[in-house]
Amino acid sequence: MKIVEGKLAGVKLIEPVVFEDNRGFFMESYHADRFASLGITVSFLQDNHSLSKHKGVLRGLHYQLLPKGQSKLVRVTTGAIYDVVVDIREGSPTFGQWEGFELTAENKRQLFIPQGFAHGFCTILPNTEVLYKVDGLYSAEHDRGIAWNDPAIGISWPVEQPILSDKDSKHPLLADAEINFVNKG
Numbered sequence: 001m002k003i004v005e006g007k008l009a010g011v012k013l014i015e016p017v018v019f020e021d022n023r024g025f026f027m028e029s030y031h032a033d034r035f036a037s038l039g040i041t042v043s044f045l046q047d048n049h050s051l052s053k054h055k056g057v058l059r060g061l062h063y064q065l066l067p068k069g070q071s072k073l074v075r076v077t078t079g080a081i082y083d084v085v086v087d088i089r090e091g092s093p094t095f096g097q098w099e100g101f102e103l104t105a106e107n108k109r110q111l112f113i114p115q116g117f118a119h120g121f122c123t124i125l126p127n128t129e130v131l132y133k134v135d136g137l138y139s140a141e142h143d144r145g146i147a148w149n150d151p152a153i154g155i156s157w158p159v160e161q162p163i164l165s166d167k168d169s170k171h172p173l174l175a176d177a178e179i180n181f182v183n184k185g
């Protein structure tokens with residue numbers, strides 16, 4: 001398994017080992033010891049799975065406030081997404097900066113996103129299924145969002161007019177958002 005560090009501290013792109021044969025393929029999508037050797041030592045508590053039926057569905061930018069923060073391990077099993085993280089750790093030298101990654105069923109890449117980042121993705125193929133592990137249980141009262149098109153962040157999404165949930169069409173700008181993550185250096 002190969003890991004590529006993102007430009008934002010803590011974000012890791014994982015290239016899994018894929019065993020292919022005449023039947024198809026096998027891969028370990030998570031392995032506590034192997035991931036720990038890569039510096040990913042969180043204990044995941046919940047698995048999530050979403051299907052987005054159309055190209056151009058955008059889910060995000062989401063995070064949960066502390067003490068219900070969530071690290072995430074994201075992968076795509078059908079289709080493809082442009083996955084985006086935004087550093088929202090007060091005091092971070094990269095606060096408000098974003099980075100995007102193409103995760104597809106084809107490349108089988110996984111993205112580890114530590115707590116302190118807002119997360120969102122836009123589908124680049126229809127019928128895209130995203131599976132992700134989180135180390136914090138869902139808490140609706142701690143669930144928050146930031147506007148996907150916040151000009152101060154300036155994310156270059158692959159679509160101009162995405163398909164959004166009603167909730168995702170109403171998030172505040174980062175400057176007005178409630179955040180409580182502090183950079184630990």
Ligand SMILES: Cc1cn([C@H]2C[C@H](O)[C@@H](COP(=O)(O)OP(=O)(O)O[C@H]3O[C@H](C)C(=O)[C@H](O)[C@H]3O)O2)c(=O)[nH]c1=O
Binds near residue numbers: 060062063119138
């Ligand atoms: C996240 C979540 C949602 N729900 C319920 C709440 C709603 O009734 C329904 C859809 O939730 P939502 O519209 O927030 O789903 P997404 O827009 O896919 O949100 C997710 O997408 C972005 C990319 C993320 O990174 C987050 O993990 C998560 O916020 O599922 C649950 O019951 N448990 C959960 O863990």
